[in-house]
Amino acid sequence: MSIDSLNIPQIEAPFGEATVREPMAFSAVPSQRDAPGEFAEQRPYRPIAEPFIPGNPYRRPLDRTRLASIDWTRAVTEGRFVSDESLMAHRFLMNVYESDALFLPEAGMTAATAADYESFYSRRSRLLGEIARPLVEDHALGFLADEVRTTGQWDVSSVEAHLTAAIDEANQAVSLVVARLQTAPEPRRAAELLIAQMALDGLTEATAMSQNIGGAFGPEQSELFKIFIDEFGYGVFGAKHSTLFVEMCRSVGMATDSHHYWFFYLPSSIAVNNYFYLVTRNRTGFFRYVGAMAYLEATFATWFRQLSSALRGIYGEAVDTRYCDEHAHIDQHHGRMAVHDLVLPLVAKHGTVAAREVIRGVEEIRLLGALGDADLLAQLDWEPQLDQNCEPMGPIQHLAAGDPFDTRVADATTVCAVRSGHLELHWRPTGEPLRIEAGYGVRIPAGRLYGLRCESEATYTLSGTR
Template identity: 40%
Template sequence: MREFLHMPNTAESHSTAGGVAAINAPSTPTAVTGIAPEEIKRYMQLYAANPLFGYHDKWIISDNPYRRPIDQQAVTRHDFSRPLKREEAFGSSALAAQRMLFNVYETDFVFLPEKDFAAKRADFESFYSNENKLLGELIRPTLETHLFGFLEEEIDISGKWSAAAVESYLRHLIENHERSEIDILSAVLSSLDPEKAALTLLIQVAGDFLTESSSSARNLLGKFGLVQSELFKIAIDDYGYGVHKAKHSTLFESTLETCGLATEAHAYWHFYLTGSLALNNYYHYVCRDHSKFFRAIGAIAVGESLFAHTCRKFSEMLRAVFGNRVDTYYFDEHYHIDAHHGRMATENVVAPAIAKYGDSVIPEIVRGMEELQSITSLADDDFMAQLIWADDLEGQRTAASRIHQSGLSQDAESRITTAVLRKGDPISTRACDADSLWLVESGTLELVAGHDRSIQIEAGEGIVVLRGRLHGASSVSPECLYHVYELKD
C-alpha cells in the first residue's frame, strides 16, 4: 500500500483543533526540543487542525490574513522528522511544511484586515493565541530541519577567508548577475500567456513584498553598535521614513492594483508555490534565530546587492507585458535604492562586522550568501516549472488521452483515489510526489494551476498533473466523479 494518497478536496472535520492542554509528556527526546518525534508529529496535526488553517471556499482569500490553509491530510501522512533532499523540495511534504512554517513565523507580526475587523476578530484572536503560538514554537525546529537541513549537506565553506576575499566574492556575484538575464523574467516573456505569467510572478513575490523587510527587521532590536544602526538605515528606507505613501509595500500595492490583483496580505495564499514559500521562510529562518545573525547579514548583503538589477529587469518586463497601465515605481525605486542598500549592506554592515567580530564569523557570512542563492535558485526552478506546466494544460489533456487510450495498466501503477466533488465544496491546492493521471468519469472538473489559470475536463477526458506542480480542483457541474492514478516514471 503506497503511503501517497491523493485525496479529493473534501471538507475536513476541524473538531480536533486543540489546545496545549491536550499534549502529553514526551517519551524519547529529540536533540532540539527534548520531545519525541511522534509527539512533535501530533503537535503538527493539532496545529494544522486549527480551523484557520482548514480548507477554504474560494480561490482568493479576501481580506482575512489569518486564513491560511494547510493540507491537513499531508501533515498526517508525511514524516517530517528527517531533512528533505533538494529533489524533494517541491513535493507534498515540503508544501505542507513550508505553509506551516510560514504561519509559525508570521504570528510574530501584526496583520489586520482592511475592513470589518469585528467579523474577523475571532480569527485574529485564534491566530495570535498562546495555543497557536506555543504549538507553532514546538514544531518549528523540526520543520526548519525538514526544510532547510539539506543546506548543511549542500554547502561547505573552507579556507582562510578575509574581509577582502568576501568583498571580492560579492563584487564577482554582482558583476555576474548584472551581465546575466533573469531566467524567471525571460520565462514570463516567452510564456504563451505573458500577462497571466506576469501575474503569477507578482503573486509569488507578494508574500514577501507586502510585508516588506519584516523578516530582516527581526535583526534590528537589541544592542550591537554601529552595525545595528546601519541595518536600521536600510529598514528606514524600506518603510518610507514613516511616510505611508512612500513605504515600499505601499508602492507594491499600486503595482498589484494596476495589474488588477488584490492587495490584501496573502489573498493568493492558495497559489504560493513551495519554492516561493521557501524563499520567504529562509529569511525568517536565519533572521529569527539570532545565533544565525552572521548568516543573515551575508544573505541580506547578497539579496540587497543583486536585487537592484533584478528590479530594473522586472520593471522592463512589466512594461513589456502590461504597457503603460502598470505602475512600476516599486521596482524603479528599488533599482535606485537597492544599489545603495547593496553597498550599505556590504560596506557598512558586513565589513564592519568582520572588523569587529573577527575573521571567524566569515564562514557564517559566506554560508548565508550561498544559502540564499541556493534557495533562490529553488524558487526560480519551481516558478519556471509551474509556468511551463500551466502553459501546457491543453497538452497535458492530450497526454492524458494518449495514456488512457494506450492502455492504462501499462502506465498507471495504481489507482490513488476515486473522488466525488460537488459544486461549492471547500477547495485547496496541493502538490504530488509523482506524476498523476486524472480521469473524469462524470460531470465537469476544473483543474486549477494558478490564479486565473485552469482547464475544464469533461466526462471521458483526463489530464496529467506533473510531480511537484501546485494544483487544485473544483467541480463545475453539480457533481463530478473522477479517478486519480499514479503514473510510472
C-alpha cells in the first residue's frame, strides 16, 4: 500500500496555516570558555530597562561583558564566594539547570513570551548551556571540595551519630536571620528581602528532588517519593508547598511570578539552590544530595516555626503563614523519614562509598548555609546613607532613562558620587530606591548587591578601595 492511498484527513489551522520547520542547521560548536558568552546572547538573557520582570518566567538577563571577564579555569574561593563573578556564574548555572524544568506564564502565553519560551528551551541554548556547565560548576562550587573532606572509615552508626549531632545543634539555635527581621529599621522590607531569596526554591519546590525520582534503586526510591509527594500536596494543587508559598507572598503584597525579583537574588542564595541541582544533575552526587536534603528536612521545622512567629509579629493577622506552618509540621516527619528510612538504609547497603558522600553532603550544605546567612545578614544590615562629602573619583559614567538595568556585587568598598542629574540606588526588592542627587554620594560596602537606575540623565563616578 502506498502512502498516497491512505485516507489522511487534512487539518486546517483556525487562525492560519501550520508549517513544517526545516531541520535546524547548527553553527559551529563553541569552546567551553566561549559558550557562556554566546548563551547570554540568546533572547531570554538580553538586557532590559526595568528592575523587575513581571509575568515572564523565561526572561533572566545576563551581562555578557561580565561573563566574558571571568577566568573560568580558576575556582571561586570561599573568600570570594560573595562576589560579582560568583553572582554571574550562579545566574548562568541557574538558567542552565532550570531549562530542564517546565515553566509556563501564569496569565497564559503571549506573542512575546512565546518567543522567549522557544528560545529558552531551544536546542541551541541548551547545547550551549551543557557545553559550559561542567566548567562553570567547577568554577562556582569547586571550592567545596577543598573546604569539606571526609576521611576515615564511616559506617551506619558513625553516620547516624554525626548527622544527629549536626541536626541537634541546628535545632537548638536561634536563627540570626529571623531574629534580625524583627529588629531591622524597616521590618517589612527586611522580611521581604528574605522572602525574595526564598522564592528561588519556594516557587518551584522539590523540582531538584524530582530528578532523583526516576531510575531504580530499591525501596529507598519509594521512601524518597513519599517525601516528594508531600511537597506536591499529594496531587492537590491547593496543598502543594509552592502554592502555599504563593499565597504567603500575596498576603504581604509581593509578586508571585517566577523570577520577578531576578535582580535581587544574592549570590549565596542562588548558590544554595544551585547546589541541589548540581548534586542531582550529576548522578554521582546522589549520596551527597540525600545527606544534604536529610539535614535540611530535619532542621526546617524549627527554622520555619521561628519564621512563622516573626512574620506574624511583623505583619499581624494579614500574613498567610500556612507555608511556614506546614513546614513546621511536616518536616518533623520528613526529617525522621529522610534520616532513618532513606539515608541510613542507603549507607547500610552501599557501605563506605555512600557513607562518606552522605557526610560530605551534610557538611557542604552546612557550610553553604552559614555563608548564605552571613551574606543575607550583611545585606539586611546595610542601610545606604546619602553623603555630601563623597568626592567624585574615577572616570565619568553616563546613565539615561531606558538604559539596561542590572545589579552587581561590589567587590570592594565603592563610592558612587553623582555629578549631574540624579540616580536611583536599588538594593532591596521592595520599598522605594534611594534617590541620589547631584553633589551627593553613597558608600557601598564590599559584598553588597546594588543597582543604579535613572529617570532622565545623570553622570556619576564609581571608585573602589580594597
